Amino acid sequence: MSTPPHWPQPPQPTYPVHPPPPEPKGMAIAAMVLGIVALVLSFIPLIAILTFLLGPLAVVLGILALVKRRGRGQAITGIVTGGLGVLIATIGFLIFSALIASGDDDSQQNERDPDVSAQESPASSEDRETDGEAVEEQSADQETEEGGAAREEDTPEQNDEGELVAESEADGGENFTTGDEFEVNDWIVMITGVSDRSTSIGDEFFNTQAQGEYIPIDLVVTNGGDSAAYFFAGNFVAVDDQDREFSYSSEATFYGASDGAISILDQINPGNSIEGRLYFDVPSDAKITHLEINAGFLSAPVRVSLD
Structure with missing residues (x-):
C-alpha cells in the first residue's frame, strides 16, 4: 500500500504588526x-x-x-x-x-497715645490763662452790647393773623404750603390738595387693595428743563405727625390711571404740564402733615405743608 505524496505548504503571508495605540493623556x-x-x-x-x-x-x-x-x-x-x-x-x-x-x-495706638509735643509748659499755661481772662472780659463786653440785638433776632416773625412763621430747620430746605409753586431741579411743582382716602384703587375686576389706606395727593407738574424727561415720583415722601415717612405706591399709581394717577412712564416735553395724583399707602390712623421732595444728594429736601 503506497502513501499519498506530500506536497509542501506554501509560505504563510506575513502582515506588519502595529504597535498598540498610545494611551490618552x-x-x-x-x-x-x-x-x-x-x-x-x-x-x-x-x-x-x-x-x-x-x-x-x-x-x-x-x-x-x-x-x-x-x-x-x-x-x-x-x-x-x-x-x-x-x-x-x-x-x-x-x-x-x-x-x-x-x-x-x-494707628489705633497712635490715636490713644497723647502727643508729647502738645503738652504745655508751665510758662505757656500761665500765658494762656492770662489770654483767657482777657478774652472773657472782651466777650462779656460784646454780649452786653449785642444782647438786645440778639434777643430781637431770636424773636420769631409773625404774619398778619398773628401766627408764628416757622423758620427753616437746622438741616436747611425750603418750606411751602398747599397751592404754592416751587422748583425742584428742572421741575416746577404745585401741590393742589389732598383727596379722600380709600382702601382700594381701580374697578371691581382690575384693582389693588391697600395695606392701610390710600391717601391721594393732587399736584401739577411742569417740565422746566430744555429736554424731555420722565417724572420721578420716588422723590416724594409723605410724613405724618410721628415723623414716619411713607413712599408712594407704584401699584396704586398703576391701577389708578383711570382716576387721574400720574404715570411714571409718561415722558413730559419741555414746557408741558401734567395734572394728576400720587397715592401713598398709610395706616388708617396716620395724620399726614407734610410732603418732602428730594432735590438731590447735596441739597436739603423741599417741604410742603398739608395742614
Whole structure:
C-alpha cells in the first residue's frame, strides 16, 4: 500500500504588526498645565486668589488621571504643583492679613497715645490763662452790647393773623404750603390738595387693595428743563405727625390711571404740564402733615405743608 505524496505548504503571508495605540493623556496634561499656572500665580499679589481655583482643579484632574492610569508623570506633576501653589498662596494671604492687622493696631495706638509735643509748659499755661481772662472780659463786653440785638433776632416773625412763621430747620430746605409753586431741579411743582382716602384703587375686576389706606395727593407738574424727561415720583415722601415717612405706591399709581394717577412712564416735553395724583399707602390712623421732595444728594429736601 503506497502513501499519498506530500506536497509542501506554501509560505504563510506575513502582515506588519502595529504597535498598540498610545494611551490618552489629555487629563494628565491638563492637570500638569493647571498646576504649573497655579504655582506661578501664587507668587503674584492679588492675582494669587486664582490659585485657589486652579490648584484644587489640578489636583483633582491629576488624581483622576492616576486612577485611570493615563499619563502618570504628568498627573503627579499636576498634583504636586497644584497643591504647592495653594500652599504658597495661603501663606501669602496670611502674611498680608497680618501686616494689615499690625498697621491697624499701630494707628489705633497712635490715636490713644497723647502727643508729647502738645503738652504745655508751665510758662505757656500761665500765658494762656492770662489770654483767657482777657478774652472773657472782651466777650462779656460784646454780649452786653449785642444782647438786645440778639434777643430781637431770636424773636420769631409773625404774619398778619398773628401766627408764628416757622423758620427753616437746622438741616436747611425750603418750606411751602398747599397751592404754592416751587422748583425742584428742572421741575416746577404745585401741590393742589389732598383727596379722600380709600382702601382700594381701580374697578371691581382690575384693582389693588391697600395695606392701610390710600391717601391721594393732587399736584401739577411742569417740565422746566430744555429736554424731555420722565417724572420721578420716588422723590416724594409723605410724613405724618410721628415723623414716619411713607413712599408712594407704584401699584396704586398703576391701577389708578383711570382716576387721574400720574404715570411714571409718561415722558413730559419741555414746557408741558401734567395734572394728576400720587397715592401713598398709610395706616388708617396716620395724620399726614407734610410732603418732602428730594432735590438731590447735596441739597436739603423741599417741604410742603398739608395742614
